[in-house]
Amino acid sequence: MKAAAFACVAALAVCANAAAAVRHVVEGAGSGAVAAEFSYDYDTQKFDFSNLHLAIRRAGVVLVDEPVKPLWPETVAWPGGRGKSIDVRSLDRDPEPEVVLDLYSGGAHCCWYSEVFRYVPSASTYLMGVHSWGNVGYRPADLNRDGLREFVSGDDRFAYQFTAFAGSTFPIQIWDYRAGRFVDLTRKFPAAIRRNARRQWHWALPKRARVAEVGPLAAWTADECLLRHCRAAFRQLEELRRQHRIGRGWDATPRKFLRHLRRFLRASGYLR
Helix, strand or coil, X not given: CHHHHHHHHHHHHHHHHHHHHEEEEEEEEEECCEEEEEEEEEECCCCEEEEEEEEEEECCEEEEEEECCCCCCCCCCEECCCCCCEEEECCCCCCCCEEEEEEECCCCCCCEEEEEEEEECCCCEEEEEEEEEECCCCEEECCCCCCCCEEEEECHHHCCCCCCHHHCCCCEEEEEEECCEEEECHHHCHHHHHHXXXXXXXXXXXXXXXXXXXXXXXXXXXXXXXXXXXXXXXXXXXXXXXXXXXXXXXXXXXXXXXXXXXHHHHHCCCCC
């Protein structure tokens, strides 16, 4: 009898601990007549998220009320924001605010993506668009001080292209949101490109380093091409090659790396 009672108490304790491990989280954001609520359950012991849900109200009327589903098969949908994952603000010159939900698909480091909900007055509804940031994610900024957000990210096509992911770095990408789509405006921000290029060069050849890492070298070259310095960049890379100062990546030799890099930059729009 005592053993049975003890087993019952133990089972209740396990259930109580399990319940205490799961936190229900509600994130809210609003602007003008628009309010959004993003909720989910977080298991603090398993580090897992479930029951993700989004609701959007406009002028008090619920126009979106639905679960948040994974974007791709065999992935998950987790909160992906730094701090909050939900935001409501006007992303373009239209005064109607958009709803931005930042999510993560799970895995070792990929992928970050944003769902953007745009109000369509003619249908009195919201249309959802998706932009994937890949391995890189983004940070919000107002680089030109016009009161609108830029999405500062990196070109995820460079992941694994020249070396393993741990050695891959990324040329800068800067995006605006305009009338329902993301537009790449990186070349309009040369100061930001120059800052990223300096960072990539430092990563490629830190002080006292003899051999340059190919991942940051590739990202540096792409940044230099965005600044229309492609020829000078390849001359500098050729000098490093002659000095035997280019490290190993996927390519068998530094000469093959430079050919691979040139082809890739041309195919991806950096080298014109």
